[in-house]
Amino acid sequence: MKNFVFYNPTRIVFGESKTSKIGKYLQGRKCLFLYGSGSIKQNGIYDKVLESLNEHGVEFVEKSGVKPNPVLGFVHEAIETARNEQVDCILAVGGGSVIDTAKTTAAGFYYSGDVWDFFENKARISKALPIYVVLTLAATASEMNSGAVITNETTKQKFNIQSDTLFPKVSVLDPTNTYSVPNRQVANGSVDAIVHLLEGYFTGTHPNTPIQDGFVETLVYTIISATRKILENPTDYDARANFMWSATLSLNGLTTAGIGNHAFPNHMIGHSLSAMYDVDHGASLSIVFPAWLKYNESALSERLAHFGKEIFGKTGVTETIGEIENYFRSIGAPLRLNEVGIDKAEIPGIAENAFSLANKWGLQDYTKDVIADILGYAL
C-alpha cells in the first residue's frame, strides 16, 4: 500500500423521508438556495425542502437555472447574489452540476479576484461558505467530496478545483428523490460512477491493495446490478438506494486511498467533449473509456483479466472490454463519437483541447498524438 491522507468530514443523512431533515441543520442561517431547471418543482422535492426550511425558520434566497456541464457565467451571478443578499451558507438541491456550482460560488464568495483563478491554479482557496446538499441525482459523488468541475464557456475549458473547505457539511441522500430521474440520466450516472472507480483501478500503481480492489469490485458490481433494476423499475427503492450510496462511495476518496499515483485520463478527454460539444458527462465517458482500454489493452491485460473474472465471470482481456461495452450499450449509453454527432475530422481539435487539461493535470504521457490515437478507437 502507498502512503495516503484520508479526510472526509461530510455528514451523510441517508434514507427515505430524510429530505425533511435539511432544515434542522440550517437553523439560524440564511442560505443561497441553488437548483437547476426546475424539475424539483414538478417532482415535489422543492416543496419538501421549502417546508423543512420554513419549519426551522431558515432564511433563504433562491437562484435557479443551473445547467448540466455548469458554466462560469452562472457562478459569477450566484456569487453576486450571495454577496448582495449576505447569505452565510449555500444549499444545493440537485446533482453534481448544482453542487459544483454551489462549491465554486462558496469559494468565490470570499475572493476578490475572478473565481476562475482557482481553476487555473493562480490562487488558492482558503475559505468558503458552508455547503449543504439535498441530492437528487446519483452520479458524481460531489455530495461527499471536496472537488468541483466548471466549464468556462468563453475559453471552452472544463476545469476542476479541490479544497478541504469544499466538503459539504451535510448531504441528505434520499433515494426516493431519484425516482423520477429519467433513464438517460440513470445511464449517465452509472457510467460516471463506474469510470470514477475504474480510472483509479486501472491507473493506480496498486502495490498490493486488496482492500481497495475489493471495494471497487463490490461497487462496480453493485452499480451494474442496481442500474439494470432501476431501468426496469424506476421506483425500486433498494436499487435506487444501492445505486445512490455506491455512486457516493465511488469518488469520496475511499477507493483511491493507498493505491498510489493515479490519474483521470478518461475524464480529461471526456471533459473536452463536454466543453466543446456539450455532450453529457456520462456519455463522454462511455465513448472514451472503452477506447482508452483498447489503446492500453496490453499494458492492462493482467488487471483487465482479474476484473473480468470478478465482475463478468470471464477472463479474456478483449472479452472483458467487450463486456464493458455491452453493458454501456445495454443501458443506452453511446459508444462511438458519431453517435453524438462528432466525426473523424474533429479529433485533432478535441486532442488540442484535452491537451491543455493534460498539462494542468500533469499527464505528460498524453500528447496530442496519444489523445488522438485513443479517440481513434472511438470511431
Next chain:
Amino acid sequence: MKNFVFYNPTRIVFGESKTSKIGKYLQGRKCLFLYGSGSIKQNGIYDKVLESLNEHGVEFVEKSGVKPNPVLGFVHEAIETARNEQVDCILAVGGGSVIDTAKTTAAGFYYSGDVWDFFENKARISKALPIYVVLTLAATASEMNSGAVITNETTKQKFNIQSDTLFPKVSVLDPTNTYSVPNRQVANGSVDAIVHLLEGYFTGTHPNTPIQDGFVETLVYTIISATRKILENPTDYDARANFMWSATLSLNGLTTAGIGNHAFPNHMIGHSLSAMYDVDHGASLSIVFPAWLKYNESALSERLAHFGKEIFGKTGVTETIGEIENYFRSIGAPLRLNEVGIDKAEIPGIAENAFSLANKWGLQDYTKDVIADILGYAL
C-alpha cells in the same frame, strides 16, 4: 438498505515514516501525552514522537501506564493530571486501550461529576478535549471512531461510551510502528477486527445490502491473509499496512451504515470475561464467537453458507464455523473457556455479569439462560 447517518471526521495520515508528522498537527498546543507500559521506549516510537513534538515546539506532560482492558482508576488520575497541567488536548500513543483512556479522559475533563456517569447513561457527553493518535497496535478501530470501552475495576463492569466529540482529530497510522507487536497481540487484533465485522454481518437485518456485505467480505479476507503473512514475517510492510487499514475500516461505521439494527452480543459476553478474569479482549472473542455461531447455526444458515463460500470456498454451514475455528486456532487464539482457566461452574456468574450489559445495550433476547447456553458451546 436501511436509513443511516454516516459521519466520520477523523483525518487519517497513513504510511511509513508518518509518525514524524504528528507534531505539525499539535503546533501551539499543550498535550497530555498518554501511553502504556513503556514498550514505545524500546521500539523507538517514543523517540520519534518526542522529536516531532520538540521540532514543532509542542508542550506536553507525560502520563504512562495504561494497561490492556484499561481501568477507570487510571482515567481518574489522568483527568486530574490534565486539569492540574491545564492541557488543551490529548495525544494517545498506543492501541485501543490508550486511545479509549484518552477519549474517556477527554470527556471527563470538562465534567464536574464522575466520568463513569457517562458509561451508565446518567450524563451525556457534550464537550471533550481534542484527541490525537499515533497508533501502535491495529485492532480496535478506536483511532477512527467515536467510542471507548473502559473497565470499572470496582464494580467489575466493562462498559462503553460514544459521542461525536470523541472522534480523534488526527490519527497517524504508520504500519512500521506495528513491526514489534508480538504474535499474541497480532492474533488478538485479528480476532477483534474480524468479530467487529461479523457481528454486524450476522446480526444486521441486511435488507439488500450488497455494498456492505462485499466490503465486510473483502476486509475479512484481507485480514486473514495479512495476519498469516505477519505471523510468518513480522516486518512484511504490505501485510502490516493491509492489516492496519482493514482493522480501522472494520469499526469506523462504514460497514454497518445501512444494515439496519445490529448488535454486539459477542462483545457483550466477551467484555464479561475480560472484566472478571482479565482475559485479553481478542481471546475473549475467539472463545465466544464460535460458540455464538453454533448456538445460532440454524438461524444464520443462509448467511453462513454465503460467507463460507466467499471466504473459504466452502458452503457447508457447520464446515464454515469449523473453518473460522481453524483459523483462530492456526493463529494461536484460544477457542475454549478452559484454555483461559475458566471452568463450567463459573458460567452462571459470567452470565449474570453479561446480563447487566445486555440490559444496558437493550439486548432483550439475551437472558441469563441464553448467555449460559451460548457459553456452554465454549466448554
